[in-house]
Every structure is written in structure tokens, then in C-alpha cells.
Amino acid sequence: MYKYILKRVLLSIIVLFGIILISFCITRVIPTDVAAKWAGPKATAEQVAAARVELGLDLPYHQQFFNYCGDLLHFDLGKSYITHRPVTTEIMNGLMATVELVILADLLGLIAGVFLGMYSAKHKNKFIDYICRFSSITFVSMPSFWLGLALQLIFFGILSLLPLGGRISTAFAVLHQLPDITGMLLLDSLLTGNFMLFADALKHLILPVIVVSIYPTGLVLRQTRSALLEILNEDYMTAAKSYGLKDRVVYWRYALKNCIGPTITAITYAFAYTLTNTCLVEAIFSWPGIGKYIANAVTNYDFPAIMGTTLFTALVYVIFNLVADIIAASDPRVRM
Amino acid sequence: MKRFKLLLTILVAMAMLLTGCGGDRSGANGGVQEASIAVYSTPYEPILDWDPSVCFSTDNSVFHNVYETLLYYDLNKDTFEPVLATEYSNSDDGLVWNFKLREGVKFHDGSDFTAEDVKFSIERTRDCKMGPSYMWDAVKEINIINDYEVELVLSYPDSIELVASCAYASFIMSSESVDADFKTSTAWFNEGKECGTGPYMLKSQTPGDKVILTKYDNYWKGWEGKHFTDVVFQYTSETAVRRQIMEGGEADVTYDLPALDVLELQKNDAIKVSVDNGLSDIIIFMNTSRAPLNDVNIRKACAYAFPYEDKLKYVDLGFATLATDVIPSTMWGANQKSPYYYDLDKAKEYLAAAGKPNGGFTLEFAYSAGSESWKKIAEMYKAELAKIGITLELAPASWDTNWTRAKSQNKKDRPDFLITMQWADLMSPAYAYKPMFHSEDTVNWNLSYYYNPKLDKLIDEAIRMTAIDKDKAAELYKQCGQIVAEDCVVLTGGDKKDIMIFNSGFEGYYHNAAYKGIVFFYDCSRAK
Numbered sequence: 088m089y090k091y092i093l094k095r096v097l098l099s100i101i102v103l104f105g106i107i108l109i110s111f112c113i114t115r116v117i118p119t120d121v122a123a124k125w126a127g128p129k130a131t132a133e134q135v136a137a138a139r140v141e142l143g144l145d146l147p148y149h150q151q152f153f154n155y156c157g158d159l160l161h162f163d164l165g166k167s168y169i170t171h172r173p174v175t176t177e178i179m180n181g182l183m184a185t186v187e188l189v190i191l192a193d194l195l196g197l198i199a200g201v202f203l204g205m206y207s208a209k210h211k212n213k214f215i216d217y218i219c220r221f222s223s224i225t226f227v228s229m230p231s232f233w234l235g236l237a238l239q240l241i242f243f244g245i246l247s248l249l250p251l252g253g254r255i256s257t258a259f260a261v262l263h264q265l266p267d268i269t270g271m272l273l274l275d276s277l278l279t280g281n282f283m284l285f286a287d288a289l290k291h292l293i294l295p296v297i298v299v300s301i302y303p304t305g306l307v308l309r310q311t312r313s314a315l316l317e318i319l320n321e322d323y324m325t326a327a328k329s330y331g332l333k334d335r336v337v338y339w340r341y342a343l344k345n346c347i348g349p350t351i352t353a354i355t356y357a358f359a360y361t362l363t364n365t366c367l368v369e370a371i372f373s374w375p376g377i378g379k380y381i382a383n384a385v386t387n388y389d390f391p392a393i394m395g396t397t398l399f400t401a402l403v404y405v406i407f408n409l410v411a412d413i414i415a416a417s418d419p420r421v422r423m
Numbered sequence: 424m425k426r427f428k429l430l431l432t433i434l435v436a437m438a439m440l441l442t443g444c445g446g447d448r449s450g451a452n453g454g455v456q457e458a459s460i461a462v463y464s465t466p467y468e469p470i471l472d473w474d475p476s477v478c479f480s481t482d483n484s485v486f487h488n489v490y491e492t493l494l495y496y497d498l499n500k501d502t503f504e505p506v507l508a509t510e511y512s513n514s515d516d517g518l519v520w521n522f523k524l525r526e527g528v529k530f531h532d533g534s535d536f537t538a539e540d541v542k543f544s545i546e547r548t549r550d551c552k553m554g555p556s557y558m559w560d561a562v563k564e565i566n567i568i569n570d571y572e573v574e575l576v577l578s579y580p581d582s583i584e585l586v587a588s589c590a591y592a593s594f595i596m597s598s599e600s601v602d603a604d605f606k607t608s609t610a611w612f613n614e615g616k617e618c619g620t621g622p623y624m625l626k627s628q629t630p631g632d633k634v635i636l637t638k639y640d641n642y643w644k645g646w647e648g649k650h651f652t653d654v655v656f657q658y659t660s661e662t663a664v665r666r667q668i669m670e671g672g673e674a675d676v677t678y679d680l681p682a683l684d685v686l687e688l689q690k691n692d693a694i695k696v697s698v699d700n701g702l703s704d705i706i707i708f709m710n711t712s713r714a715p716l717n718d719v720n721i722r723k724a725c726a727y728a729f730p731y732e733d734k735l736k737y738v739d740l741g742f743a744t745l746a747t748d749v750i751p752s753t754m755w756g757a758n759q760k761s762p763y764y765y766d767l768d769k770a771k772e773y774l775a776a777a778g779k780p781n782g783g784f785t786l787e788f789a790y791s792a793g794s795e796s797w798k799k800i801a802e803m804y805k806a807e808l809a810k811i812g813i814t815l816e817l818a819p820a821s822w823d824t825n826w827t828r829a830k831s832q833n834k835k836d837r838p839d840f841l842i843t844m845q846w847a848d849l850m851s852p853a854y855a856y857k858p859m860f861h862s863e864d865t866v867n868w869n870l871s872y873y874y875n876p877k878l879d880k881l882i883d884e885a886i887r888m889t890a891i892d893k894d895k896a897a898e899l900y901k902q903c904g905q906i907v908a909e910d911c912v913v914l915t916g917g918d919k920k921d922i923m924i925f926n927s928g929f930e931g932y933y934h935n936a937a938y939k940g941i942v943f944f945y946d947c948s949r950a951k
Contacts, residue, residue, distance in 0.1 A: 119823035120830065127479045127554035129848060129858070132867045137552045170471050172613050172630070180630050236663060244667060251667055252659065253632075260627070261460050261635055261653045373659045375632030383468075383631075386793075388823045 088416065095412060099405040106401045107159070107394075111152055114390040121390055124168040155394075164398070165391035167384075174395035177380060183270025184254060185369070185376030189361045191273075191292060192299035197354050199300070200307025204350075205338060207308065208315035219308060226305030235298045235371040242294060249294055252373035255287050295372040299365055303357040310353045314346030348418045352411045359407035363400045461651040461929075461944050464665050464674035469634040469656035472554075473612040475594035475619070476547050479554035479848075483590050484941045485634055485656055489531075490594035490619030493522060493541070493587040496850055498702075498937040501755065503584050507536065507595055507620065511587075517580030517890025522587075524571040528643045530597035531617065531624040538567040543598035545575070551605050555592035555848060582889040585850050590938050595620065622945035623654055633657045642945075649948035669694060675926045675949070676942055682740035685922055695925040699934040700753045703846040704746055705800075705916025706859070710841075712872035713834045715784050720777035722911040725786075726763040727770035728807045729914050737803070738796050742922060746915030748904040749855060753918070753936055755893070756852040756885075756900030761915060762908050770811050782812025789828065789838035792819035797842055800916065829870045841870055842916070850937050851889055852900040856882045860907055871912035878906050 122138040123130050130138070139145050143154060158165065164174035207219035242249040250256060254272055255265070263284065266275040273292070276284035318324060319342060327337050365378035377396070384392035463469075463484070470482045478486050493508040503511075508522040528536035542565040549559035561581035566574040575583055587593055597618035602608040617625045622644065623636035636654040638646065657674065659665045666684050668674045672693065680688070688694045709716045709725065716722055735743050748758040774780055788804065790797040798819065805815040818838060820828075829841050847854045858868035861882050866872065885899035907913070921939055925932065931947035 117824070118827045119821070120827050123826070124823065126552070127477070129479070129555070129868070131557045131858075132863065132865045134552050134557065135867070170468075170613075170630070171474070171477065171609070177630060239664065239667060243671060251671065251673060252664060253657070257462055257655050257657065257673070258460065260633065261637075261655060265627075370660050371664055373632070373657065373661075373664065375629050375658075379660075380631060388821060 091416065092409075092413065095409055099409065102405060103398070103401055107156065107398060108152075110394045110397045111155060114394060115148060115151075117388070119388050121168055121388075124388065125171075159398075164395035167392045168389050169383075169387050169392075174391050177392070178377060178395060178399055181375060181377040181380045184374060185362060185365055185378055187271040187273060188292065188295055188299060188365065188368075188374065188376065189358065192296045192361060193303050193354060193358045195296060195300040196303025196357065197307055197350075200304045200354075201311050201343070201350065203304070204308045204311025205315065205343070207312045208319065209334075209338065211316065219312070223305040223308040223312075226301040226308070229301060230367075231298050231301070232367040232371055234301065235294070235368055238294045238298065239371070250291050252291075252295075252371070254291055254374065255284070256291070259284065259287050295368055295374055298368050298372075299361055303354060303361065306353050306357050307350055310350050311346065314349055315342055318342050318345050348415060351414050355407050355411040355414065359404050362403055459651050459949065460653040460655060461676075461947065461949070462655045462657060462674040463942060463944075464668050464677040465656050465658050466660060466662070466665065466677070466679040468631055468658050470628065470630075473615060473617065474551075474609045475544075475596055475612070475617075476551045476556065476592070477554040477609065478594070479591050481940055485636070486594055486619075487590070487621070487938065487941045488623045488636060488654060488944050489617050489621045489625065490596065491621050492589070492593040492595065493524075494584060496585065496588035496935075496937050498753070498850060498935050503588055507541075508587070511584065513583070513890065515891065517582070517887065518577045520575040520577070520583040521568075522573050522575070524573070525643065526571055528620050529641050530599070530620050531639055532597050532600045534597050534599040536595070536597075536620055537570045538573045539570075540595055540598045541565070541573050542567055543601070544595045547596075547601070547605065547608075548592050548594075551609075555589070558586045558589060558592045558849060580887045580890040582851060582886075582893075585889070588937075589849055590941065591848055622650075626653070631658065636944075644945070651944050651947065651949075654944045669924055669926070672926060675929045676932075677924050678922060678940055680922070680924060682742050685742065685924070686740065688924060693927050695927045695929065697921075697923045697925065697932065697934055698742065699921045700744070700751070700936060701919050701921035701939060702751050702753055702936045703844060703939070704751045704918045706749065706843050706845045706855075707914035707916055708829070708841045708843065708870040709912055709914065710837050710839045710870075710872065711912055712837065715777075715779070716786070716839055718777050719911060720773045721779070723763075724770040724773035724777065724811065725808070725813075726911050726914055727766050727773065728804075728811055728813075729763070729765065729916075730803050730807050731763075731765050731917065733765075733803060734800055735917055738799050739917065739919070742920045743917040744920070746917050749860070749907050749913060749915060750852045750900075750904070751847070751918040754847060754850075754852055756897040756904075758901050758904045758908075763911075763915075765807075767807070767810055774811060782808075782814075785814040785816055786839040787816045787818050788840040788842070789818045789820065789825045790842045791822045791825065800842065830866045832866075837872075840914075843870075844919075846939070847937075851886075852903070853882070853886050853889070856900065856903055857886065860903070860912070873907075873910065873912040875906065875910065878903060881906070 122142060122144055123135045125142055126134040126138040143151060162175055166172060167174055167177060203219050207216045210216050239251055243251045266279045266281065268275045268278055272288040273285060276288060324342060327341050365376060366382035369376045369379040370382065381396045384396055467481045469485055471480050472478055475486055475490055491507050493506060495504045495506050497504060507525050507528065509525050511520065511522045513520045524538060524541065530536060545559055545562060545565060548556050549562055561577040561579055562575055563578040564576045566576065568574055600618040602611060615625065615628050622639060622642045624639045626635040626637040628634045634656040638652050659668060662680050662684065665677050666680060669677055669688065670691065685696060689696050709722050711717050731745055735745065747761050750757045752759060774782060788801050790801050801817045805817065808815045825841060828836050828838060831837055845855060860869065860873060860878060862874040862879050863869050881899055881903050885896050885903060888896035888899060921934065921936055928950045929947065930950055932942055
């Protein structure tokens with residue numbers, strides 16, 4: 088087991104190095120004058136020349152690459168060409184806002200998906216099953232920006248029940264000092280016992296969480312349903328039923344336990360996916376997260392930010408792949 | 424099934440509980456009204472760079488509420504009003520400028536505003552070689568006469584009053600707080616620090632999200648009368664969401680909404696839309712460095728084939744006016760009529776004069792990918808050129824790629840047409856003539872590759888005269904415009920209007936195109 092994990096970790100490091108190399112090459116090939124970007128929108132030729140030296144772009148490429156790798160070892164991803172702030176700081180700034188959103192959304196997705204998948208399997212080919220199957224396809228394929236705008240229109244525009252966007256209301260941000268412990272407002276407000284902030288942050292989370300959660304919900308629903316259907320036909324399930332065990336025990340204790348492995352794998356991947364693909368939801372809900380930062384970096388050709396976020400995305404996938412594999416390996420059937 | 428019903432009940436109950444604790448919308452906004460908080464919903468990040476010397480973007484709308492300048496320029500009246508400088512004078516040759524400074528002004532860090540700070544701020548901005556720093560290039564030395572008087576000595580005549588009142592580069596910062604070393608101090612600023620004299624100071628910020636300012640109690644104008652106590656700059660990129668924010672009364676100000684949305688909002692009683700002449704225009708560079716656009720007759724044919732009126736009608740939906748010169752008509756020194764208009768017969772005449780009566784060649788039109796309005800312009804122009812036998816190939820790419828191609832040493836790489844949006848940073852026609860039409864050693868902004876020694880001389884003379892005799896300078900700039908029009912090196916796509924959208928209760932905004940998109944919140948208030 089440990090040998091297996093060690094091998095996977097080593098392999099991951101090679102993958103990450105490859106990604107650094109490729110993203111470095113791509114950003115050097117694209118025809119863009121990054122020095123002009125650094126110097127400003129109306130940079131003079133003199134300013135651009137000064138910026139080229141400042142950024143080390145006058146050095147040969149291999150030298151630039153070694154410098155970049157050297158900085159990486161100190162967790163220094165360089166400075167954004169647009170904001171002139173360190174990329175590492177900017178990623179960390181946005182990260183926790185997104186993590187808060189994604190954890191809640193995936194948790195909701197897992198719970199709702201397992202419940203619905205269970206009902207769907209239990210009532211196979213009945214009306215409720217058709218509804219669940221239809222929704223799972225709808226959930227996975229529905230464009231998140233459309234759902235986001237529609238929910239905003241209903242819950243803000245028509246019903247005036249929920250806020251339009253942001254993490255907290257403007258008045259709250261102006262009138263109160265916000266705690267900054269973990270960067271996750273719900274957790275921070277609980278840690279500091281500030282329940283007004285908790286309620287305010289929670290109501291701002293509802294709509295974006297729903298929108299982000301539909302993808303994992305659909306995924307988990309389908310996974311759970313198909314895994315359950317397979318298991319329900321097994322002899323030991325028939326045996327369990329024939330012992331007169333209650334449905335609840337049969338489904339939740341015997342069936343679910345046996346099929347939860349692939350579901351966990353699915354939700355792990357979904358977590359990595361949602362963590363790095365929330366840009367549209369974040370743009371619509373004015374959520375200052377990492378997804379919006381990635382989107383901005385790409386549209387602005389902000390190379391240090393693009394390389395930083397690419398590396399970050401790769402790291403997230405590598406880690407979650409590893410976690411999924413380890414979870415899968417903890418199932419004795421897989422180890423056999 | 425019973426269990427399913429139970430589950431459903433729980434879910435519904437949870438939903439009700441959550442929305443219950445959500446409260447109503449007035450809960451969020453009611454507080455805003457009471458505490459007199461102004462909210463500016465910005466389409467771009469409120470702050471890109473906190474360094475006042477580097478700031479060269481829409482983030483100056485925050486800066487002008489935190490920092491102050493020596494002078495304020497009113498474009499509508501063409502007058503300079505005192506801010507941190509109480510009076511100023513210049514020598515007849517425009518080489519020495521003397522500023523008397525306001526006494527009793529304090530920076531947010533508590534230190535007194537003196538001549539030392541003016542010298543420090545100007546030198547720091549001039550020497551940082553970033554953003555708008557080139558505006559101070561003429562300044563050779565700054566002499567401190569006494570605590571409240573400075574003298575700027577220039578190496579060539581320049582209109583320093585325009586730089587000192589500019590929307591960029593002109594901010595005065597405290598020499599006490601800012602480290603002399605630029606690298607140290609720019610990093611210090613970007614931790615989210617400021618040290619201005621303005622009415623508001625930074626309370627808190629979330630990068631990429633919002634900036635919250637709160638009133639500075641010791642502001643030299645005092646806080647008598649109606650003023651906002653706090654100002655929030657909230658970044659919302661999505662136009663559909665920003666429109667909802669305005670309609671729902673969640674913000675007081677926004678701008679940069681699509682023309683269709685603006686037309687809708689104009690019908691809404693709760694919204695006030697201000698539409699005024701602005702200082703930005705569409706300039707389409709023509710590549711004079713290679714055939715076929717190196718022939719002035721072909722360039723003129725292209726100019727007569729451009730659908731000027733249709734573009735205003737279908738792309739701008741009326742929120743623009745016909746261009747009259749290569750600079751916006753609102754700018755002083757602008758000619759008030761363009762020699763070019765849409766006339767395909769004239770275009771054909773010029774084609775014939777160039778020896779290509781039936782066209783029969785292909786031109787490439789580069790524009791920024793993702794810009795719907797530019798795509799529309801390109802397509803409309805393509806249809807018109809097709810009528811005179813010219814094929815237009817559309818080349819959408821990112822602005823950076825387009826600009827890099829245009830700056831290429833290899834003439835073959837350069838596109839035939841490059842569409843750009845130009846905006847006045849300095850309130851002088853020099854903002855356009857110097858970078859776009861003056862000869863340059865390496866290609867940077869003169870993207871028509873147009874080199875005319877006679878025009879160079881005229882531009883230099885106009886810049887010099889601005890400091891000495893502005894009326895004469897205006898005359899010279901008009902001549903410059905006529906030369907550029909005669910040689911026909913760019914197409915002019917129209918002057919854009921400045922559109923600002925306000926909550927109807929918001930009062931005190933004064934439109935001044937010299938400070939585009941900037942709301943001086945100290946002068947504003949909300950009607951009850």
C-alpha cells in the first residue's frame with residue numbers, strides 16, 4: 088500500500104514538472120508583448136524596454152525557465168502583469184471563497200445524489216425513477232450561467248427573497264469588521280460567534296451553492312443508481328430480504344455500503360472539477376473566487392497568473408486523483 | 424412512498440427556514456440608505472494597482488476619491504480650478520511653472536501637506552517608468568521655494584497645468600509614508616495601503632471584489648452639509664447582473680452597459696441615465712507600409728466606402744456621433760467637419776485613379792475577438808467593400824496578438840486595418856497626435872507607419888505652443904488634423920458618448936469628460 092502511494096506521488100511530481108514545462112513553452116510562443124502589458128495600456132517604447140529588463144525577458148529562454156523553477160521552490164509564482172501583485176497571494180485570496188462554495192455544493196450534491204439515486208433504484212422503471220433519470224441528465228448538462236441568471240431573476244428580481252450576489256451584503260461589509268481566520272465566512276463567523284454574519288453569509292451562499300451543486304448531484308445520482316441496481320440483483324440481497332430485514336436496513340446498510348466506493352470516486356473528481364470550473368458561477372454571483380481569477384488571467388493574457396493557475400489546477404487534480412485512488416484501494420475487493 | 428413524502432416535507436421546511444433567515448431585500452439596502460453609503464457597481468476590478476504613480480486604468484475612479492491633484496480641469500468651461508494648489512503661474516516661454524500650495528491640508532497618515540510632498544510625488548511618478556509616467560517627462564527639476572511654494576523647471580515647454588490636473592499621474596502622496604525606493608514602496612501600496620489627502624480613506628478591500636472607503640474626518644473642506652460617509656466600489660463583471668443591481672436599487676452608479684440595456688433603463692423611473700459627449704473614439708489604422716494601402720488613392724477609396732451613418736445607427740444605437748477629426752470633436756483643437764462620408768461612387772473614382780477601377784484585391788481587418796460591436800463594424804464594412812470589388816478578410820484575435828502583429832518588424836505580418844478605441848489621457852490633442860501620427864524610432868503606437876516630417880514639426884510646435892498660447896496651439900492642431908485627413912492614414916469610426924447610470928435619488932454628479940467614469944462622491948448625496 089505505502090509503496091503504491093509512494094509510486095503515485097513520484098509519478099505526480101513528474102506530471103507536474105511536465106505541466107510547468109509545457110505551460111512555460113506555450114506562454115513564450117504566443118505572440119504577445121508581455122513587457123508592454125506590464126508597463127501599462129499606453130506604454131511608450133522606452134517604458135516597454137525598461138519593463139523587458141525588469142521582468143528578465145531579455146534573458147535567454149532556458150535561463151528564464153530556470154529562474155521560474157527556482158522561484159517556484161520558494162512558492163513564488165511571479166507577479167501578475169496586470170495587477171503587479173504576487174500570483175501566489177492572489178490565488179490564496181480567491182481560493183478560500185471558492186473552497187467554501189465548492190465544499191457546500193459537493194456535500195449537497197453527494198447527499199441529494201445518493202438519496203435520489205437510492206429512490207430511483209428502489210422504484211426502478213416507475214414514475215419517480217423516470218423523473219430522477221431525467222433530472223440527472225438535465226443537471227449534468229444544464230449550463231450553470233443560465234441556471235444562475237434564472238435563479239437570480241426569480242429569487243431576487245421577482246420574489247425579493249435572496250441577494251443577487253456577493254459573499255455578504257454591502258451594509259454588513261461597511262458596518263462590521265469581518266473576521267479573517269480561515270477565509271471561509273461561515274466557519275469564521277461560527278468561530279467568532281457572530282451569528283448575524285453567519286446568517287448573512289448563508290443567505291448569500293444559497294443560490295451559488297445550488298448552481299454549483301447540480302453537476303455533482305446529477306453525477307452522483309446516476310452513479311448511485313446504476314451501482315445499486317447491479318447490487319440489488321445479487322443473491323445476498325435476495326437473501327437479506329428473505330430474512331425479513333427491513334427495507335431501510337437492506338438498502339442503507341447492505342446495498343449502499345457495497346456501492347459507495349465508485350460514488351466516492353465520482354464525488355472526488357467532481358470536487359476537483361468544481362473547484363477549478365466555477366468561473367461562470369462566480370462571475371454571475373460576483374463571487375471573488377479562484378474561478379473568476381482563472382478566467383480573468385486567461386482573457387487578459389496574464390502569463391504568470393495563467394501559469395500559476397494552471398499549476399494550481401494540475402495540483403488539485405493530481406491530489407484528488409491520488410485521494411480517489413487511495414479511497415478505492417481501501418476497499419478490500421480492489422486490493423485483492 | 425411514505426418516507427419520500429417525509430423527505431419532501433423536510434426539504435420544503437429547510438428551504439422555508441433558509442429563505443426565512445434570508446430576510447427581505449430592504450434589509451440589505453435599508454441599512455445602506457440610513458448610513459448614507461454610496462455603492463458604485465464597477466464593470467472592472469475597482470483597483471488593479473494601488474500605486475498612484477502606476478494607476479492608469481479605470482481604477483482612477485477610486486483614486487480620485489482618496490488622493491487629490493494640484494488642479495482640477497473643467498473641460499466644459501475650459502478652466503482650471505484650484506485643489507491642492509491655490510494659484511499658479513508660468514514663464515512666457517513655458518519653461519518655468521510656479522505653484523502656490525494650500526495650507527492646512529493633512530494626509531491620511533496625519534502628516535502635513537507641503538512642497539516636499541509635491542516634489543516627491545512628481546519625481547516618483549516621472550521616474551517609475553510605468554503607466555502614465557511619461558506625462559511628466561518634461562520636468563527637469565523641482566525647486567522648493569518654501570513649505571508652500573514649488574517651482575517646476577522644464578527641459579522643453581509643456582503645459583504642466585494639464586498634467587497637474589490629469590485624471591492619471593497627477594496624484595499627490597505623502598512623502599512621510601512612502602519609501603524613497605520605488606520597489607519597496609510599490610509593494611507597500613499593493614498590500615492595500617494609501618496616503619492621500621482626499622475626502623475618503625481606505626477602510627477595507629477584497630482584491631478582485633470590492634473596495635470600501637470611509638470618510639476622512641480631517642478633510643480640509645470639512646464635512647458640513649450632505650455627504651456620503653462611506654463609498655463601496657463593488658466589482659460585477661456581468662452586464663445582465665449589473666442591470667439587475669441597478670433595477671433592484673442595490674447600487675447608486677454604474678456604467679458600461681450594452682446600448683440595448685441603456686435604452687431599456689431610460690424608460691425606468693427609478694433610474695437616471697446621463698448621456699454626454701465623451702473623449703473616446705474609434706480609430707482604424709490603415710497599413711501604409713505595404714501595398715495596396717500604401718497608395719493614398721486606395722486609402723481614400725476605403726475611407727469613402729466606410730458606412731459611417733449605419734455604424735452609428737446599428738452598432739452604437741445612437742450613443743455616438745459622427746467623427747469630425749482624428750480626435751473627438753469635444754476636444755479643443757479639433758476640426759468640426761470630416762472630409763470623408765459614405766459615398767461608393769467617390770470610392771470608385773479613387774479606385775480608378777489608383778489604376779484598379781474594379782478592385783480585385785484582398786485586405787485584412789484585425790479586431791479584438793469577443794467584441795460584438797467590432798465584429799459588427801467589420802462585417803458591415805466587409806459588405807460595403809465587396810460592392811466596389813474589394814474583399815475584406817476578418818481577422819479576430821486578442822488585442823495583445825493584434826498589437827504585437829502590428830508592431831512586427833516584418834511588414835508582411837502587419838494587418839491592413841487595425842481597429843482600436845482611443846481615449847484621451849491628457850486633455851490636449853497631443854494625446855493622439857504625438858503617439859499615433861508623429862514619427863517614432865521603433866513602432867509602438869504609430870500603427871499606420873506614417874512618417875511625415877512636416878507633420879512632426881507641426882505637432883512639436885503645437886505641443887510647445889500649448890504652454891504659451893493655447894489658441895495658437897488649437898490652430899496648429901487643426902492644421903495637423905487636415906494633413907492627416909488629406910493623407911488619409913486612418914478611418915474614424917465615430918465619437919463615443921459617455922453614459923453613466925444612476926439611481927434616480929443620486930444627486931451631485933457633474934459630467935466632465937476629462938474625468939471619464941469618475942464620480943467625486945464628496946460632492947454627491949442621496950435625496951430622501
